[in-house]
Every structure is written in structure tokens, then in C-alpha cells.
Amino acid sequence: MFIFDAHLDLSMNAMDWNRDLSWSVADIRNSEKGMSDKADRGNNTVSFEAMRKGNIGLCMATQIARFVKPTNPLPGWKSPHQAWAHTQGQLAWYRAMEVKGELVQIKNKTELDAHLNSWEKNAMGHPIGYILTLEGADSIIDIGYLEKAHQTGLRAIGPAHYGPGTYAHGTNSNGGIGAKGKDLLKEIERLNLILDATHLCDQSFWETMEVYHGPIWASHNNCRALVDHNRQFSDAQIKELIARKAVIGMALDAWMMVPNWERGKSTPQGMGLTLDKMVDNIDHICQLAGNALHVGIGTDLDGGFGTEQCPSDIDTIADLQKLPALLAKRGYTQEEIKGILHMNFIDFLRNVWS
Numbered sequence: 001m002f003i004f005d006a007h008l009d010l011s012m013n014a015m016d017w018n019r020d021l022s023w024s025v026a027d028i029r030n031s032e033k034g035m036s037d038k039a040d041r042g043n044n045t046v047s048f049e050a051m052r053k054g055n056i057g058l059c060m061a062t063q064i065a066r067f068v069k070p071t072n073p074l075p076g077w078k079s080p081h082q083a084w085a086h087t088q089g090q091l092a093w094y095r096a097m098e099v100k101g102e103l104v105q106i107k108n109k110t111e112l113d114a115h116l117n118s119w120e121k122n123a124m125g126h127p128i129g130y131i132l133t134l135e136g137a138d139s140i141i142d143i144g145y146l147e148k149a150h151q152t153g154l155r156a157i158g159p160a161h162y163g164p165g166t167y168a169h170g171t172n173s174n175g176g177i178g179a180k181g182k183d184l185l186k187e188i189e190r191l192n193l194i195l196d197a198t199h200l201c202d203q204s205f206w207e208t209m210e211v212y213h214g215p216i217w218a219s220h221n222n223c224r225a226l227v228d229h230n231r232q233f234s235d236a237q238i239k240e241l242i243a244r245k246a247v248i249g250m251a252l253d254a255w256m257m258v259p260n261w262e263r264g265k266s267t268p269q270g271m272g273l274t275l276d277k278m279v280d281n282i283d284h285i286c287q288l289a290g291n292a293l294h295v296g297i298g299t300d301l302d303g304g305f306g307t308e309q310c311p312s313d314i315d316t317i318a319d320l321q322k323l324p325a326l327l328a329k330r331g332y333t334q335e336e337i338k339g340i341l342h343m344n345f346i347d348f349l350r351n352v353w354s
Contacts (some may be wrong), residue, residue, distance in 0.1 A: 001324050002119070004342040005059040005317075006249035006298035007198075007220035008046065010130070011090035012064055013302050017044075022102055025050050025316045039264070043306025046317045048102050051128055054318030057119040058106070058342070060219055060298070061094065061130035063087040063154075066161055067138035074163045076138075083139035091152060094130065106131045107153045109353040112346070131349075133196065133219065136161030136170070143187050150191045156219070158196035159184060160204060168204040171231045176207045189214035194352060197221070197241065198298075201230060209240055215352045216244055217345075220251040220298035222281045227259050235288060242289045247344045249298020250281050254309040257281070261309075268312035275311045275319075279326050282340060292336040296345045297323075 013019045017038060019028050025047045035041040051059075065086035066076030077083040097103040104127040106112050115129040133156035140146050146157075159181060160170030167184045169175035177185070185208060188195050195216045197205060218241060224232035233241070233248070241248060254268060255261035257277040268274075285295045301310065301317050313322060327337045339347075 001055065001321070001338065002058075002116075002342050003054060003056045003297060003320055004345045005056050005301075005320075006217075006247075006296055006345055007133075007135075007251070007300050007303070008059045008061055009064060009135075009300070009303045010046070010059075010061045011093050012062065013044070013046065014093050015086075015090055017302075019044065021047050021097075022100070023047060023049075038304075040302070040304065040306035040308060043308045044302050045306055045310065045314060046302045048128060050316040050318045052124050054316070054320050056128070056317060056320065057126070058115065058129040058346075059131070060133045060156060061103075062133050062135045063090045063139070064135040064161070065090075065139045066136055066163075067166065068163075072163055080138060080141045080166065084141050084145065087134065087139045087149075091132075094132070098127070101127055103127050103130050105129075105153050107155065109350055112349060112353070116346070131155050133157065133194075135196075136165060136199070137167045137184060138165050140167070140184070143183055146184070146187050146193075147191065150193065154193065156194035156196050156217075157188060158198050158200075158219070159208070160199050160201070162199070168208070169201040170199040170204075171201065173201055174203060175201065176203050177211075181208075182211055185212045188212070192352065197237075197246070199231075202234075202237075205237060215348070216241065217246045217348060218248040218298075220249045220300045220303075222251055222256045223284045225284060226277075226280060227256055229256070231256060238285055238288050242285075242294045245294075245348075247294055247296050247348050248285055249296045249345070250278050251298055251300045252278060252310045252314065253300055253303065253305055254311075257311070263309070267308070268310065273311050274313045275322055275326055277311065278323070279330055282327070283330060292332060292339055293344055295340055297341060 032042040065083035067080045067083040068076035132153045159168035167181040197218045198221045
């Protein structure tokens, strides 16, 4: 079944991890033997070949570069100008992959429908579709830069990532959106960008809901009722997003899927982590909504973790094709499964871009 993945850090893997995604997953793993600079070396799950094998023909592909002030202990760039420049390097990589025939950028409904039709006819021989999204807005030097980004194809943006940011507070921090955040939200709405609520801390989330009236989704965010952490959404937040006709993508990072995960110590096998945990999160949102229209897939695979920190039945991203059988086993109909794997997000895009 066709899959839309609402969150993949493709350019980060290429530019920061130095992975050639045109190689096979196995070749990338072999090239990283003996490397220890990053926790997931040799454990990657994503390549263009694996995406095609798994019929993942469309994704939200990120740009990401955090600006950190001197008091912020998180890793990142020392100025927003450096962060902006890094996102432009990531954009250059996407453009190079277009020239190579690996990717094709999707910016509007006409291009979306044309890509889906072409993919259906020749998946293995067709470029993978990507829609540009910005994870964390700190690289937006001033509001004028958001329009520059939109002109290059940016179609979704998350105001924050981890920690305190320029425009909002993210995961593991507390605080609101402030005047700059409100100005950013107005410009997002004017440009008809999709606001990605993922990573907003609780206060920033609710302040955003008070002032923002444009399209909103959450590309990769699980349920706090199942794993009690501020990175997850509470039932109240999920219900708010449902009321706004949002779609929430389910992520595959282990610590978001099972309680008490210890990075570097816990293992997927030891914690009993399988794709069934993803289905638990899907089912929780469906029960809150009373239907299967507000949930999708946003794996975040290779977003700083690999097989050491994702479900044990995932070797490569192609294993997402195990989901239809797992969902059917829970009683979901074929139409509902189709919605979860791609149509909910695609229908959302068509509505925004109509």
C-alpha cells in the first residue's frame, strides 16, 4: 500500500551524517562500521531504495538548523544567519537529488496529483516526492525570510524544536510564544503554510491555539496517555487538533513509544517494542476522534536514531508495509487503513492547496 511519511530528516542525514541516500541501507551501514561519533552509526533505516521498496512515494522532508543563545546548552549554530545558511545547504542537497532523478519537489495540488498518478504507474522508476518542511523556526532571521523560504517551496513549519527558541518554546522547556511568535504565526497564516504543532511545549501550544487560525497538523507526535512526557500530546491537545481538522503523524522513536526507556541502555527487544506500539497510539487517537480520519504516519526514522531505538520489527523503512496487517488485526477496514497510511494527510494537503 502507498505510504506518505510526514516526517523524514533526509537532508540532515545527507549533510550532517554524511550519508549517501542513493546507496542501499546495507551499504550505508557497512560504510559506518567502527564509527562512534553518533549513536546510530551503522543502524540507519532509510535510503531511497528502501523507500521505493516500501512504496513510500511521498514524504515531508525537513530542513533543520537550531540557533542557540550563549545560555542554551543544546547543540546548534551561534547565530540565526549561520542556521539560515545551513538550511540553504540542505536545500541545495534536495535540488541536487532532483537533478539526479531521486527526488521531485511537490509544492501545490497540481504537482501532488500528477506525482501520485505517475507513482502509481511506475513506482520503482519514478522520483520520490518530497514536500519541504522546516523543523524549528530559529533559522528564520526575520519575518521576511519566511517568504523567501516559501518561494523555494517551503510548505510547512514548526515554530520550535527542543528547548527555548526565538519564536516559541519547544520540548523540555516552558514558556510562551511572545510578540515574535505571534508575528510569525500571522505570516504563516498569510502565506497559507501548514503550522506543525509538533514539539511545542504546553504553554506555547495553547497560546498558539488562541491566535492562529490557519491550517495545522502534527507531523510526528505520539500520545501522552501512553508515555507520560511533555514531548507527547495530552488528550486535551489531541482533541483540540481534531477539532481543527488536523492530522497527527505517529513517530517511531522508542522513548516516545514505551515508558521508562533509557537511551543507550534499553533495547527494542528487551522492552518488547514492536510496531504494535505504533498501532496503540493510532488507536488511542482514533478512539478520541470517534473515527480514523485524524491520524497518519510520521516516522522520524533516522532522526538521530536507528534500529537501536525503534521497533524491533523495523530493519528498514520498507518494513512499514507490515502496518496494514497489524491495523486489520485490530479491526480497521481497508478504507481506514488507506487513510492512515496516506489519504488522511493527502486529503489535508488537497484541502489546504485547493
